[in-house]
Amino acid sequence: MSRWEPNSRGRLEQAALQLYSERGFEQTTVADIAMRAGLTERTFFRHFADKREVLFGGESSLQEISMNAIACAPDPLAPIDAVAVALDAWGVLIQDRRELVRQRRAVIAANAELQARELLKRASLASAIADALRRRGVADPAASLTAEAGIAVFKVAFERWMNEPGQQDLPQLIRETLDQLKAVTAGGCKVQRELVP
């Protein structure tokens, strides 16, 4: 006797993050999550394959957003700025979920396996961005390099957004961080072989 429950996915996600924060990820079961959300385990499994997917289910939306943003970015945009359009869209999406994102980050930081999974997620987002750039006609190694640079920008901007209490505007921070990347890479000169220890 299953019936439609309004926003069951969101309720399950909130319940899961609360429980992971209170008890730890390992100590929480799908039954606990369903009960906290006032839903059934069957409803849980209609939305998530397992309790880990509650934390990583957003990966495919970030991937899809990136593909679309990069494919649709206007032609004259340099590759790094096409990537910036994708990161901006991530920023908008993520900043609307600040409290959930903060809980998620703390849960992941407390568990080595989840940390590793998070790094794999970033690596696979970098691959997806590089693919999208290749489809725009960007050659390698520029495509992978630009993708990696974009992920680096996102990572640093995201940490600032989380760590600096007054920071609210993640897309703005991402733009600033990209400008800083341009500044730190522009500052250098050619490296002399003789400097190597």
Add this chain to the structure above:
Amino acid sequence: MSRWEPNSRGRLEQAALQLYSERGFEQTTVADIAMRAGLTERTFFRHFADKREVLFGGESSLQEISMNAIACAPDPLAPIDAVAVALDAWGVLIQDRRELVRQRRAVIAANAELQARELLKRASLASAIADALRRRGVADPAASLTAEAGIAVFKVAFERWMNEPGQQDLPQLIRETLDQLKAVTAGGCKVQRELVP
């Protein structure tokens, strides 16, 4: 009755990588490795905490090299070029071990847990580089951003070095890749908010 064995660490490493390649990482035991190297398990454990450390024991030398290279880089060098000195030193070290490095990479690619461990290693090298830059007086977020950019350059250069059969000079490839990063980040313009989907 343990006795000194010449280059036992190198012999164990070679034996381990051979076995991991032949049978897979999971299917290899420390006893197998010691036997293949003609040494005892006791000797193995004098050099490595476990069979995984054969693959990741180099992390601390890369970390130490980076700290030294960045601390000793001449003052006028921009942060990104101080990082380049460290990456150049990595390149020299790694290219001397091309065959072992190639085997190691294939073993890691075949095992999800090892892939995750490899990503953690890169993340912790990025942190170490950022720390070394902070000690040079580089402020955040420039320190973390420069470190992440350096890791991105290394990753892309390393993949090229492994995938392009004619490529021998890893330090040269690292320098080229850094120049490409400078080019891809310099190419852009400011992102317009209106472009966001």
